[in-house]
Amino acid sequence: MLTDTHCHLYADAFGDDLQAVLQRAASVGVTRIYLPNVDQATLEPMRSLVEGYQGPIQLRTMLGLHPCSVEETWKEEWEVIEALLRATHPSSKGPVAVGEIGLDLYWRQDNLALQMAAMMAQIQTAIQLNLPVCFHSRNSLDQLLDCTAGLDFGAVYHCFSGTKEQADTIIQRGQYLGVGGTLTFGSNRALRDVIAVVDRTRVILETDAPYLAPVPHRGQRNEPAHVSLVAKELATLWDMDIEEVAERTTHNALALFEPEQTQTTKNAHA
DSSP states (O other): OEEESOBOTTSGGGTTTHHHHHHHHHHTTEEEEEEOOOSGGGHHHHHHHHHHOOSSSEEEEEEOOOGGGOOTTHHHHHHHHHHHHHHHOSSTTSOOEEEEEEEETTTOSTTHHHHHHHHHHHHHHHHHHTOOEEEEEETOHHHHHHHTTTOOOOEEETTOOOOHHHHHHHHHTTOEEEEOGGGGOTTOHHHHHHHHHSOGGGEEEOOOBTSSOOTTSTTSOOOGGGHHHHHHHHHHHHTSOHHHHHHHHHHHHHHHHOHHHHHHHHHHTO
16 A cells, blocks of 8 residues: 655656556555646646546646746746636545645756745645645755744655754644655665654655656656655664555555545544
């Protein structure tokens, strides 16, 4: 019952073998994949994928405007995405989060004010709709934590790569850490040290496929089946069976994105 909480399955990188990719994911036990939107152009490919898929994996969506897609006209683009978000939520197949949104100071540093404005507008919509947020925070985690202090909303920090202090701040806010292929990189001992000791109820698994493939596939196309390799690394860090890691992290993902599912599970075992 593995869950990949961050995967761009609608990307062109999967255009030639998408069904085989999904079959491989199912074969290693992936039962849910969450798909974050990037911008207006990715709305239709994502919708087409989700509506056309008939396999055993549950595909759930998020809608948002990625910080790398924020330009001077971001308000117009966000209006289109927000309108779709409001029109399709709540529903059994509607979006489960606002994302992928946030700040990126790796690719651009000249438009921080625009990125900040776009992010805060999207957070306010998430709060209004009682939806969690999926954050992108590359080279910008301190700025993001500072400007969201005092706000009450659910969130996951996708591809978390911060310090123990930053992790503690996120967890104290009742939010989550998303960990993926970077956890397996040999050079990433510091991240493993952090994830080894944090609250295990606040960690969820992801791939960010087709990006950031884990070892031994680093540098190749990533895919959701590789979330099992992240789970294996986490099992080592937590000294537990991979099956327990899969169960715990899936429960965490549901608690964030689909809390009604965790309640259903509790009632079924009552």
